[in-house]
Amino acid sequence: MNNVQDKIPTPNAKRGLTLSDGRASGEQSERIMFAAPAKTSPFREGRRPMFHDEPPLYDQVAKLNMFKDLAPDHLRTLTECARRTRFEPTQLIFQEGDPANRFYVILKGSVALMAANKDGAFVQVQTVGPGEDLGWSWLFPPYYWHFTARATEPTEAIFFYGTRLRARCDADRDFGYEITKRVSMVLIANVQSLRRQLTNGALLRD
Numbered sequence: 001m002n003n004v005q006d007k008i009p010t011p012n013a014k015r016g017l018t019l020s021d022g023r024a025s026g027e028q029s030e031r032i033m034f035a036a037p038a039k040t041s042p043f044r045e046g047r048r049p050m051f052h053d054e055p056p057l058y059d060q061v062a063k064l065n066m067f068k069d070l071a072p073d074h075l076r077t078l079t080e081c082a083r084r085t086r087f088e089p090t091q092l093i094f095q096e097g098d099p100a101n102r103f104y105v106i107l108k109g110s111v112a113l114m115a116a117n118k119d120g121a122f123v124q125v126q127t128v129g130p131g132e133d134l135g136w137s138w139l140f141p142p143y144y145w146h147f148t149a150r151a152t153e154p155t156e157a158i159f160f161y162g163t164r165l166r167a168r169c170d171a172d173r174d175f176g177y178e179i180t181k182r183v184s185m186v187l188i189a190n191v192q193s194l195r196r197q198l199t200n201g202a203l204l205r206d
Contacts, residue, residue, distance in 0.1 A: 100137035109155025138162025
């Protein structure tokens with residue numbers, strides 16, 4: 001697969017992301033290179049400090065519904081590519097047309113998934129809440145977001161590096177099969193949910 005670099009938009013390219021284990025992303029071992037957006041952008045990637053009463057990240061990943069019954073070694077691979085993060089109300093998480101290099105599972109709060117109509121106005125198509133996934137364009141070419149996501153309230157999530165997971169999927173076929181199978185199931189459920197929303201909307205207009 002063609003990888004998109006792990007670049008996450010932030011208003012200031014010099015700023016680092018504080019990781020859940022207490023290290024700053026500026027350290028060489030966990031450095032994240034940021035792409036600087038336009039100066040007018042009021043958005044920034046969620047940053048979340050570590051809280052000592054939080055459960056281990058591995059345990060949180062293992063309890064997520066979409067990773068239920070996943071083999072321990074596969075869970076460890078997922079955890080190695082994961083971090084905790086948070087977003088403030090109205091904060092942009094990702095934008096339609098940008099490179100898709102990550103995905104999230106929401107722990108608390110909610111996120112609005114939006115698409116631009118022919119006039120350029122954003123229309124909300126789905127709300128993502130606790131326990132639900134956000135963003136799967138990282139797994140399928142051409143690896144660009146097809147929607148825009150914005151937090152609607154204080155939101156906490158587990159963040160997964162998509163490009164790293166793609167590399168792991170290529171290197172380990174069993175792991176890749178498990179991830180692709182689970183992502184496909186989620187996508188089918190999302191399409192069915194969207195279809196019901198569109199059908200209900202059409203009936204209401206009639």
